[in-house]
Amino acid sequence: MNHREIAKKIIEESGGIENISSVTHCSTRLRIFIKDKSKVNQEQIQAIKPVLGVVFPEDELQIVLGQNMIPIYESVSKTFESQSKNSDARTNEAQEASQSSHTTKSTDGGKKSIGKFLYKVLAFVSAAVTPMIPGLVAGGMLKVFLLLATLVFPAFESSSTYSMLNMLADVPFYFMPIFVAYGASKKLGGTPLYSMTVAAALVYPTFMTAVTEGTSLSLLNIPVTLVKYNSTLLPALLISIFAYYCEKFLVKVIPGIIRPVFVGMLTITAAYILGITVLGPLGDIVGSYVVHIFLWSSVNIGPFAVGILAACMPWLVMTGMHHAVTPFMVQAITNPGYDGLFKPAYLLHNMAEGGACLGVALRTKDKALKAECYSLAVGCILAGVTEPALYGVNLRLKKPMYGVMAGSALGGIVAGLMGATAYVYGYSTILAIPIFQQTIMAIVTAIIVSIVSACIITMIIGFDEELLR
Structure with a gap:
C-alpha cells in the first residue's frame, strides 16, 4: 500500500x-x-x-x-x-462543526466533572500549540548549535554572522503569540489572519518600545497595561477565542453584500481593543502564575517534582497532552530565565524510553526485534522521537513501561538533587545538553541514570514477545 x-x-x-x-x-x-x-x-x-x-x-x-x-x-x-x-466552504463547515460541538457541551456541561473540563482545556491548548512545535524545535536546536560553536570558537559570538543567526533562532519564541493565534484559530474554525493580526499588534515594535520605556498609553480613554507579550501563550489564546466568536456574530448580523468589507475590520478592531486592555493583561497574569506554580513545586517538593513529571510523561505523550506544557516551558526560560522542571523531565523521559528499548534488545533472542529496538533507542536518545518506541515496543510489550516510568523517575530525582537547569530552549535529546550550561554535569549524570536504570529494570522484569505477534 x-x-x-x-x-x-x-x-x-x-x-x-x-x-x-x-x-x-x-x-x-x-x-x-x-x-x-x-x-x-x-x-x-x-x-x-x-x-x-x-x-x-x-x-x-x-x-x-x-x-x-x-x-x-x-x-x-x-x-x-x-x-x-x-x-471559504471549508471555513464555514469548520465553524458549523465547532458551533455544534459547543452546543453539545452546553446541554450536558453540568453533568461533566471538573476533571473532564480541565482535560478539554488542555486538549484545546495542545491543539493550538501543535502547529508551532516544529518552529520551536528548529529555533531551539539552532541555539544549541550556536552555543556549541561559541564554546569551540569564542570569537564567533562577537561576529555579525552569530548575531544574525541568533536573531533567526529567537523568532519562533519572540513571535510565539502569533503562532499560537494561528493554531487556536484553526482549531476553533475561525479566520486565522484576524487573530494573528491582533497578536502581532501585541509585539509591534512601537508598542514594545513603549513598554520598555514605560510610556503611558491609553485606548478609548482606557489605560493600557504595559506588558511584554513576546513568548507568551494565554493572551493569544484568549484573543483568538474572542475573535472567533466576534467574527461568527458579525457574519450573522452584517448583510452579505458588505460582509467582506466590514467583518474583518470590525473583528480585528474589537479583538484588539478588548485584547490590549483586558484579555492580554489577564492572560499574562494567569500565565505567569501557572509558570510560578510549577516552579514553586520544584522548589518545595524538591527533586521529586522532576521525577514525578518525568514518570508521568509517557502517559501525557500517549494522550497527546505533552505539547500543552511546551509554551509554559518557553515562558519559564523567558521569565524568570531558567527551567529546572519541564525540560529536565521531557529529556529524561526520552532517555528512559530509549533505555527500555535497549533492555528489550539485550534480552530478546529475536534478531529482527533486537535490531528494531536498537534503532528505536537511537531515535529516542539522539533524535528525541519517542512515539515509535512507545507505541511500537514498550506499550505493546506492557512490562517495559515499568522500566520507562522508573527510569524517568530516578533520573528526574537525580536531576532535581543535582540542580539540573535549562537556560535555553532546545529539543529534548542528548545533543541538547549544552542548554544546561553550568549544570551540564548534573543533567549528564541524570541521563546516565535514566538510560541505565530503565534498561536494567526492563531486562529484570522481562516481557512477553508474543504480544508483538
Whole structure:
C-alpha cells in the first residue's frame, strides 16, 4: 500500500472528507480535526499497517505514524484540499462543526466533572500549540548549535554572522503569540489572519518600545497595561477565542453584500481593543502564575517534582497532552530565565524510553526485534522521537513501561538533587545538553541514570514477545 492509498484509507475511516474540519501534524502524528466523532472507525485506522497508535481526545484524531508521518500527511492534506470545494466552504463547515460541538457541551456541561473540563482545556491548548512545535524545535536546536560553536570558537559570538543567526533562532519564541493565534484559530474554525493580526499588534515594535520605556498609553480613554507579550501563550489564546466568536456574530448580523468589507475590520478592531486592555493583561497574569506554580513545586517538593513529571510523561505523550506544557516551558526560560522542571523531565523521559528499548534488545533472542529496538533507542536518545518506541515496543510489550516510568523517575530525582537547569530552549535529546550550561554535569549524570536504570529494570522484569505477534 503506497502513501496515497494509505491517505485515502485514513480519510475514508475518518468519516470522509465531509467529516474533516482541518488537517495538521506534529513530529510523529497526523492530527485530523473531526466534526462527528461517531463516524470515525478507530479500529480500522489502527489496523492500517504504518499506524503505530491512535489517540482520540475530543474532536482531534491523532494518528501516530512515526517516520512515515510527513509523506502520509502530505497525501492526506492534498486529498483534503483537492476534494474540498474552496477555502471559504471549508471555513464555514469548520465553524458549523465547532458551533455544534459547543452546543453539545452546553446541554450536558453540568453533568461533566471538573476533571473532564480541565482535560478539554488542555486538549484545546495542545491543539493550538501543535502547529508551532516544529518552529520551536528548529529555533531551539539552532541555539544549541550556536552555543556549541561559541564554546569551540569564542570569537564567533562577537561576529555579525552569530548575531544574525541568533536573531533567526529567537523568532519562533519572540513571535510565539502569533503562532499560537494561528493554531487556536484553526482549531476553533475561525479566520486565522484576524487573530494573528491582533497578536502581532501585541509585539509591534512601537508598542514594545513603549513598554520598555514605560510610556503611558491609553485606548478609548482606557489605560493600557504595559506588558511584554513576546513568548507568551494565554493572551493569544484568549484573543483568538474572542475573535472567533466576534467574527461568527458579525457574519450573522452584517448583510452579505458588505460582509467582506466590514467583518474583518470590525473583528480585528474589537479583538484588539478588548485584547490590549483586558484579555492580554489577564492572560499574562494567569500565565505567569501557572509558570510560578510549577516552579514553586520544584522548589518545595524538591527533586521529586522532576521525577514525578518525568514518570508521568509517557502517559501525557500517549494522550497527546505533552505539547500543552511546551509554551509554559518557553515562558519559564523567558521569565524568570531558567527551567529546572519541564525540560529536565521531557529529556529524561526520552532517555528512559530509549533505555527500555535497549533492555528489550539485550534480552530478546529475536534478531529482527533486537535490531528494531536498537534503532528505536537511537531515535529516542539522539533524535528525541519517542512515539515509535512507545507505541511500537514498550506499550505493546506492557512490562517495559515499568522500566520507562522508573527510569524517568530516578533520573528526574537525580536531576532535581543535582540542580539540573535549562537556560535555553532546545529539543529534548542528548545533543541538547549544552542548554544546561553550568549544570551540564548534573543533567549528564541524570541521563546516565535514566538510560541505565530503565534498561536494567526492563531486562529484570522481562516481557512477553508474543504480544508483538
